[in-house]
Amino acid sequence: MNIEELLEQFDEVLDSGIKIPGRKTLVDVEKLRAVIDDIRLNIPNEIKQARGIVADRTDIITTAKREADGIIRNAEDRAKALVAQEEIVKMSQEKAAEIISNAQAKSKEMRRAAQDFVDDIMRRADEGLTANLGEVRKTRAALKQQIPSSAANKE
Secondary structure (H helix, E strand, C coil), X not given: CCHHHHHHHHHHHHHCCXXXXXXXXXXXXXXXXXXXXXXXXXXXXXXXXXXXXXXXXXXXXXXXXXXXXXXXXXXXXXHHXXXXXXXXXXXXXXXXXXXXXXXXXXXXXXXXXXXXXXXXXXXXXXXXXXXHHHHHHHHHHHHHHHHXXXXXXXX
């Protein structure tokens, strides 16, 4: 029997008693003592059950806290990993942008140097050709001067 049933029996013993004027009741003391003894015997079982329930509740709470802490720790680790990964991606993008910028600057510099080199070669070629053209014109003029005097001598 449990405590509730025993207390119910206690009430029945009280209710079955003989009423005496002045709010008093005559009860069977032996029955009442038997119920009280049963209550005393059952209290430890009830207390053991209550302690078991409290212990189970404590275990459940401890396990839940441990699991919650694990979940929080995993979430924090995952967040840190994502932040670190994001930082790596950001740093990679910055490095890539820097490399591209340097490559573009070098490319412009190389084009400018190539254009300057080609312009220098073309200038020297122009100067050389201009000098040669001047020589060709002088030689031609000299030839023209010799031809009339040779033609005049033949006549």
